[in-house]
Amino acid sequence: xxxxxxxxxxxxxxxxxxxxxxxxxxxxxxxxxxxxxxxxxxxxxxxxxxxxxxxxxxxxxxxxxxxxxxxxxxxxxxxxxxxxxxxxxxxxxxxxxxxxxxxxxxxxxxxxxxxxxxxxxxxxxxxxxxxxxxxxxxxxxxxxxxxxxxxxxxxxxxxxxxxxxxxxxxxxxxxxxxxxxxxxxxxxxxxxxxxxxxxxxxxxxxxxxxxxxxx
Numbered sequence: 001x002x003x004x005x006x007x008x009x010x011x012x013x014x015x016x017x018x019x020x021x022x023x024x025x026x027x028x029x030x031x032x033x034x035x036x037x038x039x040x041x042x043x044x045x046x047x048x049x050x051x052x053x054x055x056x057x058x059x060x061x062x063x064x065x066x067x068x069x070x071x072x073x074x075x076x077x078x079x080x081x082x083x084x085x086x087x088x089x090x091x092x093x094x095x096x097x098x099x100x101x102x103x104x105x106x107x108x109x110x111x112x113x114x115x116x117x118x119x120x121x122x123x124x125x126x127x128x129x130x131x132x133x134x135x136x137x138x139x140x141x142x143x144x145x146x147x148x149x150x151x152x153x154x155x156x157x158x159x160x161x162x163x164x165x166x167x168x169x170x171x172x173x174x175x176x177x178x179x180x181x182x183x184x185x186x187x188x189x190x191x192x193x194x195x196x197x198x199x200x201x202x203x204x205x206x207x208x209x210x211x212x213x214x215x
Contacts, residue, residue: 036068036070036071039068039071039074040070040071040074042058043055043058043071043074043075043078044078046058046078047078047081047082050082050084052079052082052084052086052087053086055075055078055079055082055087056079056086056087056090058075059072059075059076059079059090059091059094069097069099069101069102070101072094072097072099072101072102072105073099073101073102073104073105074105076091076094076102076105076106076109077105077108077109079091079109079113080105080108080109080110080111080112080113081109081112083112083113083114084113085113085114085115087109087113088110088113088115088117088118091106091109091110091113091115091118092106092110092115092117092118092121094106095107095110095118095121095125100128100129100130100132100133103125103128103130103133104130104132104133104136107122107125107133107136107137107140108136108139108140110122110140111136111139111140111141111142111143111144112140112143114143114144114145115144116144116146118140118144119141119144119146119148119149120148122137122140122141122144122149123137123141123148123149123152125137126138126141126152126153126155126156131161131164134156134159134161134164135161135163135164135167138153138156138164138167138168138170138171139167139170139171141153141171141175142167142170142171142172142173142174142175143174145174145175145176146175147175147177149171149175150172150175150177150179153168153171153172153175153177154168154172154179154183156168157169157172157183
C-alpha cells in the first residue's frame with residue numbers, strides 16, 4: 001500500500017500530530033449571544049441570496065462598529081464561499097485585522113476567490129503569529145498558483161508544524177514547482193498531487209451542494 005503524504009510528513013512528530021485536519025480558529029468573543037446569533041443569521045441570509053455587496057458593507061461596518069470577531073470572520077468566510085472577485089479588495093483590506101480568527105477567514109477567502117493581487121500578503125501571512133493563519137496561507141497560495149510564492153513555500157517545508165509542511169507541499173504540487181522532485185521523495189510527490197486532486201474534487205462537490213451557490 002502506498003504511503004500517504006499526510007502520514008509521511010506527520011510521522012516525524014508523533015507527539016504533536018493533530019488528531020484531525022484543523023478547522024477554523026475558535027471564537028474569541030464575549031458579546032451577547034442573542035445579538036451574535038442574529039448577526040450570523042443575517043450573514044447566512046445574505047450568502048444564500050448571493051448578495052456580495054451587502055456582505056462587503058457588513059464586513060466594513062463590523063470593523064468600525066462591531067467588536068465581535070466571529071461576526072467579522074463569518075462575513076469574510078461567506079464572501080470566500082461565494083468566490084466573487086468583487087470582494088477581493090474589501091477582503092484584502094481586512095487581512096491585517098487584530099483578530100487571528102478574522103485573519104484566518106480572510107486568508108482562506110482570498111484563496112477561494114483566487115485574488116492574485118493578494119499573493120504578497122499571503123506570503124507574509126506564512127509568518128503570522130497564528131498557526132492557523134500560517135496553515136491557511138499555505139493552502140491559499142496553492143489555490144492562487146503563483147510561482148512567486150515558491151521560495152516562501154520552500155521555507156514552509158521546514159516548518160516545525162507538521163500541517164504547515166503538508167499544506168506547503170500540496171501548494172507546491174498545485175503550482176507545479178519543478179524543483180519539488182529535489183525536495184521530496186517520489187512517493188510524497190505523488191501523494192501531494194493526489195491530495196491536490198482530492199481537494200479539487202471536494203471543492204467541486206461543495207459548489208454543487210452549497211445552498212448559496214444553487215440559489
